[in-house]
Amino acid sequence: MTDSTERVREAKAGRIAALDTRSGARSVSLALALLGFGPLLILIALIAGASLLTPNFLKLGNISNIMAQTSVIAIVAIGQHLVILTRGIDLSVGANLALATVVGGLVFRVTDSTVLVMGAMLLSAVTVGAFNGIGYVYGRLPHAFIITLATLSICRGLALQFSVNHTTMRGMPDGIVALGSSEILGLPGSFFVVLGVAVLVLVMTKGMVWGRWIYAVGGKPESAVQMGIPVRPVLVSTYVLAGLCAGIGAIVLSARTQASSPLYGNLLELDTIAAVIIGGASFLGGRGHLGHALIGAVMIGVLRNALNLMNVNVFFQMIAIGAIILLAVEADVLRGHLEARTRALQATGAR
Amino acid sequence: MTDSTERVREAKAGRIAALDTRSGARSVSLALALLGFGPLLILIALIAGASLLTPNFLKLGNISNIMAQTSVIAIVAIGQHLVILTRGIDLSVGANLALATVVGGLVFRVTDSTVLVMGAMLLSAVTVGAFNGIGYVYGRLPHAFIITLATLSICRGLALQFSVNHTTMRGMPDGIVALGSSEILGLPGSFFVVLGVAVLVLVMTKGMVWGRWIYAVGGKPESAVQMGIPVRPVLVSTYVLAGLCAGIGAIVLSARTQASSPLYGNLLELDTIAAVIIGGASFLGGRGHLGHALIGAVMIGVLRNALNLMNVNVFFQMIAIGAIILLAVEADVLRGHLEARTRALQATGAR
Amino acid sequence: ENIKIGFITKFPVPFFATMEDGAKAYAAESGGLDIVFGQGASATDIEGQIALIESMVTQGVQGIAITPVDPTVATTLDKAIAQVVKVVLMDNSIPDWEGRTALATTNNYEAGRTAGGYLKTVLKDGDTLGILEGVPGVPALDERVDGMLAELSGVKVEIVGRGTTNCTEELGINVAEDILTANPGVTAIYSACGPAAAGAAQAIKNAKLDHHVILVGFDFCCGEAEAMEAGIEDASVAQFPFNMAKYGVEALVKSIKGEPVENLIDSGSALVTKDNMKDFM
Amino acid sequence: MTKRPVLAVCHAVKRFGAVQALKGVGLEAYAGEVLALLGDNGAGKSTLIKCISGVHQLDEGEILIDGKPAALHSPAAARQAGIETVYQDLALFDNLTPAQNFFCGREIAYPAWLPRGMRFLNKAAMDREAAGIIDRLKVRLPKLDAPVALMSGGQRQAIAVARATVFARKIVILDEPTAALGLREARKVLDLIRQLRDEGNALILITHNMEHVVELADRAVVLRQGNKVGELRPTRQNQQELVSMIVGAER
Amino acid sequence: MTKRPVLAVCHAVKRFGAVQALKGVGLEAYAGEVLALLGDNGAGKSTLIKCISGVHQLDEGEILIDGKPAALHSPAAARQAGIETVYQDLALFDNLTPAQNFFCGREIAYPAWLPRGMRFLNKAAMDREAAGIIDRLKVRLPKLDAPVALMSGGQRQAIAVARATVFARKIVILDEPTAALGLREARKVLDLIRQLRDEGNALILITHNMEHVVELADRAVVLRQGNKVGELRPTRQNQQELVSMIVGAER
C-alpha cells in the first residue's frame, strides 16, 4: 500500500479510461454543458413539445402573447423570490396587486396624469409590503405566513370596498395604455419591463452588499445576527421589494387590460411561489437563482398557452397543468442527479 | 468573592425580594398559570369579545353551529399539522376532499350502502395522500409544495370531470345523513368526530414511537437518517394521514350537506395552514401542538361566525378577519414573552 | 312588529349589489320590513354561504331570500325550513329541491338562447366560434352556454376553442388571445360572463381585429358598455337583477303573511346591442 | 494479530463530485482493541467512518464485518450490524430533550409484537435510564426536560457520546468525542472507552489529542489527503514519529 | 496591573428562564495580554462571552470598554466597539463559500459614499484576500468556491477563526478555537493568537486544553456553575491547582 504501487494502479486505470473514453470524453463534456443549462433544458423540452403538438405555437404573435401573459407572474415572482430567499413567504402579492390597480383607478378618476397614477399604484403596493415586513419583523411573528395571509384578506377587502361599484373600473392614463400596446422589435413592452426588473434585481442580489446579506440571512439567521448584519432591515427590505414588484405587476396588468379591478391577481401567490420553487429555491432559505424562478414563471405561462391552443377541455387542462408541472420538476431533479454523476465521471476521466 | 460572602449577598437579596413579593408571589403564579393556557387564552378573549358584541353568539344553537362549521377545518388541520411537523406542506387537502365527496357521490349512484360510500371516500383521499407522499419522497423532490400543488390541480380537474353534469350531486346514504343530523347532548355529531380524530392523533404523536419519529424527522432530517429512523416511510405516512383526514373531512361535509360537489374545500388549504400556524407551529418543522392547531381552527370559525352574526358586510369581513387573525397571533407572541418574563421573575423570587 | 328576513347573495359583484338595492327599494316602499343582508366571498364559497344561512336562523329571521351559490346549500335550507323559516330562491334554482316557496330568476337557459338567437343571425355554416366559459361546475353559467348552443344547433358552426375564465377579466383576455392565435380567422367569440367578455374585447382590440370578430357577452356589465360603444362587442344579454330581488322579496313577505305566491317568477332578460344599449345603463 | 478483525475496510474510495476524499484506504478493527484514526483536517477521517456507518456509500472498495461482506446501505443497516457511531456534528435533535435524544430511533416501547413504529413509548423507563447514564458521565445538565438546543457545547457532546456508548454491541466509532469536553468530562469519556473495550467491543477513535492516543490506542492508522500513510502501535517513544506522519514530511 | 483594562465586566448576571447561567461574574482584559477563561462544561463561559459580544444582554451588571460603560445591544454594536468573536458554534453560513463567509457583514465594497448595503461588492479583492488568509493558516480546502456546508469539521473551524483574526482591532474573543483542529492547524492558531497579542490586542481564550493555557495565557479566570471561583497566572507549577479549581473540591 505504498505510494508507488498506488500510482501504478492509478496510471493503469487512467490508461484504460483514456482508451475507452478518448472519444467519450468529448461527449461527456457536451452532456455536462447541456445538463448545466439547468431548468432551462426542461423549459426548452416543454417548448419543443408544444410546438410539435400545435402548429401556431411558435408564431411570432403567439410568442408575444405568451410574453404578455407571463409578464405579471414573472415580475411578481421576482419579488417572491427575494422573500423566499430569506425563508419567508408573501401570500399577499395578488391582493396587493389588485388593491394597487384600484388605487390607480381611483386616482385616474381625479387626474389623468400617468406619473401620478403610476406613483399611486407603486406607493400603495410598497406600503402594503412595508406593512408586511415591519409587522413580521418588529411584531416578532414566528413566520411571515400569517401576516401576509392577513394582508391578503385585508387588501382584497379594501380593494372591493373602495372600487367604484365594487367592481372593475375602466380606463387608464395614456402613458399606461401606451405601455400595454407598445411593441419593440415585435415584442410587447411588458417583456422589457420584466427584463429591466430582472436585471436590476440580479445586479442587486449578486453584485451588491445587500444581496449578499439576503443570502446570509436566509442561510442562517442566527449567524447573520452574530456577524452584525442588520437582519431586520434586510428582512423588511425584501417584503418592501416584493410589494414594489406587485406594484409594477399592477401597472403592467392595468396597461394590458386598460382597467383596474379588485378581483385581479386571484391565486397569483400560488403561481409565483410555484414559479420560484420550480426554479429550485427552498423554503429553508438561502438557495435559488432568480433566472430559474423566471424560467419557472415562463413554464407556467407556456403550459397554459399551449393547452389553450390545443383546445383541451377545461377540466383536463387542470389535470394536465398539475401533471406537467410535476413532471417538469421531477425531470429537473433527475437532471441534477445526472449532472452530478457526469461531473464525477469527468473528474475520474481527467485524473 | 468567596462562597460565604456570596451567600450573604444572596440571602439579603432574597429577604428583600421576600418582603416586597410575599403577596406578589401568589399573583405571579396566578399570572403564570393564566399565561400558561397559551393560545387558549386568546381564543377565550375572542369569544368574550364576540359574546359582548352580539347577543346571539352564546346561544346553544349557535355554539352547535360553530362546531359544525368548524369541524371540517379542524379535522383537515389535524392532518396538515402532521405534515407541517415534518417541514412539509399539503396544498391539496381541499381538492382532495372535493374529489373524495365526488367519488362518494358516484358510488352512491350505484349503491346506497353507507359502508361502501364511506369506504370509497376514504380510499380516494388516502390514495391521493399516498401519491403526494410517495411522489415527494421517492421522487426526491426538493419540497412537497410542488407535488401537492400539482395534485390540487389534478384532483380539482378529476372531480369536475367525473361529477355528473360537472356539478353538485345531491344525496348521501342514510348512515352519512344520520351523522349530519345527529346530536348528542345537544352537540352535533361532527364535534365528536373531531374529538375522536384528535384524541387518536394525539395518542399517536405523543404516546407512540411513530410520533416521536415525526418530531425527530421534523427537527433534523439528517440526524434522523443517521440515527436509523425510517425517514422515508415516516414522511409518506404523514401525507397518507393528511389524506385520510381530508377523507374524514369529506364525510363530515357530505353528511352536513347531504351532497357531494367538485367545488367543496375551496381555499381549505390556506385555512388549515393558517390554523396550524396560528397554533404556533413552524415551517421549519419539529415544533407545534395539536391542541393549539385545533384552537387555531376554532378561532377562524368563531371569527367568521361572529362577523356573520353582526351582519358585517363581506368587504369589511375580509378586512376584519385579516386584522383579527393578525392581532390574535401577535397577542400570543406577546403572551409568550410575558410568560418567559414572569417565569424568570418567579425563579428570582423563589431563589 | 316588523317582519324580519335575511337576504343572501353570492359574492361581491355589481349584479348582486343591484339586487340588494332592489330589496332595499321594496322595503322602503312597503314598510314594516327589516332585512339582514349577507354575502359570500367568492363564486365557490359554499361553506361560507352555509354559515350565513345558519347565522340568519340564529338571528331569528322569518324568511330567507337567497341566490344559492351551489345546490349543496339545500340541506341547510331544509334545516331552516324546519324552524319555520320560508325560503325564496333568486337568480338560480336548486334542481330537484322541493323546499322553496318561490323562485325569482332570469331563466339562464332561455337567456343563453337569446344570445344564440343573435349569433344565429350573424353566423352561417362553416363559421367558427370560440367560447369563454364561466366557473367550471356552476350550473347557471353552464346553462348560458348550453342554451346558446341549443339555439344555434341549426347552423353548422365549428367550436374551435373553449376555455375557462372563472369570470375574470385576466383569464378572459388570456383565453381569448389564445383562441385568436390558434384560429386567426375565428368568426365569433361568446363569453358566459361580463368580465371575461370585457377581457375578450381587449384581446380583440390588441390583435387589431376590431371589426373582424363578432363578440357576444353576457350580463352587460363590467366594461361591456365601453366595448360596445367602441364597436368591438356586438351584443350582450342583460338581466334585471333589481326586479329579480324585488319580486323575490315580495313573494317571501307574502308567504310569511300566509298569502299564496307563484312558484316560478321570471324577471326576464333582454338582448342588448349598440342600438338599445342606452336603455340598460 | 492472529485474531480475525471484526471490521475490515478494503481499498475504500469515495468521491464528492470532483473532490476525492478517500483514495483507496484499508483498515482493520479488532474486538477488545482501540484503533486510533488520525490525520490532519480534511484528511478524510470523517468521510471514512461515515462510509462505515452507512451515511455515505463507498464508490469502490468493500467493508467486511466478521469477515463477511456487509451491505451497509443506510445508517439503520449499520446499526443493525452492530455499529454505533458518535458523529462529529453530534446528530442531535435540537427540539428534543436529552432523554428523547438518547432513545431516538431505539425507543423503549411495548408491546413487542407490534411493528416498531406502532408501539407505545415507555417514557418513565427512558427518563430513568437517561438520568442514570448522564449521571455516570458526570455532566451537569441544567434541566433534563429542556430541549438540547439550549445546552452548552460540552453538554451537547456529552449527550451524543453517552447515547452511542449505551447501545454499543460490537463496534463503536467515536469522531472526536472529547473535542468540546472539559477536563473531567473528557476523562470520563476515556474511562468509558476503556470500559467498552474491556467489554469486548472494537473501538475506532478519531482525535487530534496525542495524549489520548498514546494513553488508549492499541493501534493507530494515519490518513493524509485521502491516502493511508501509515499504521503503528503508538507509544510515548514514537509519538514524534506519529506526529510527523500526520503532518507530512513537507513544511 | 497598573494599566487600565481594555475590557472590564462587573457583576455579570444572566438568567435563562429558571436557569441562572451567570451569578455575578467579574473579569478584566488588558491590551497585549491573553486571558484564559476556564471552567467545566456548562460553567457559563460561552454565556459570558456572548454577553460581551452583544448576542445576549446582561440581566444585571455592567460592561466597560476603555473604562467607559458600553451599550452592547447587538453583535453589530460590539463589533463596532472593536470586539471580534469566534463563536463556539462557529456562526458560519453553510450556503456561502469560505471567501463569502469571511467578509459577510464586512464586505469589501465601493463606492464609500453610498450606504453600506448599497455598495457594490469587490469580489476579486475579497477572493484574493481570503485565499491569502487561508494560506497563512495552512488549512487545505478542497475548493475555494464550494459552500462551507461540505467542509470537514476542522476546515470549518479554521475558516471561523481566520475570519475573526483578520478583523481584530482591539479585543478578540475565541471560544474553543482549536477544538476541532489538527496538530498543525492548532499550532498555527496559537501562533496567530500570539501575533494578535503582540499587535496590542486584548485576547480572551476559552479552551479545555491546559497545555495551551500554560503556554499562552498571561492570566486565567475560572468559572464554576456561573460563579467566578478563582483567578491566577498559569504556570507549569500551578497547573494542578488550576485543574482542581476547574473541577471543584468535591470528587
Ligand SMILES: Nc1ncnc2c1ncn2[C@@H]1O[C@H](COP(=O)(O)OP(=O)(O)OP(=O)(O)O)[C@@H](O)[C@H]1O
Ligand atoms: N439560551 C439558553 N437558554 C437556556 N439555557 C441556556 C442557554 N444558553 C446556555 N444555557 C445554559 O446555561 C449554562 C451555561 O452554558 P454555557 O454555554 O455558558 O456553558 P460553557 O461554560 O460554555 O460550557 P462548554 O464548555 O460546554 O461550552 C448551561 O447549563 C446551559 O445549558
Ligand SMILES: Nc1ncnc2c1ncn2[C@@H]1O[C@H](COP(=O)(O)OP(=O)(O)OP(=O)(O)O)[C@@H](O)[C@H]1O
Ligand atoms: N458531502 C461532501 N461533499 C463534498 N466534499 C466533502 C463532503 N464531505 C467531505 N468533503 C470533503 O472531503 C474531504 C475530507 O473531509 P473529512 O470530513 O472526511 O475530513 P476529516 O479528516 O474528518 O477532517 P477533520 O479533522 O477536520 O474533521 C474534505 O476536503 C471535505 O471538504
Ligand SMILES: [Mg+2]
Ligand atoms: Mg472530521
Ligand SMILES: [Mg+2]
Ligand atoms: Mg461553551
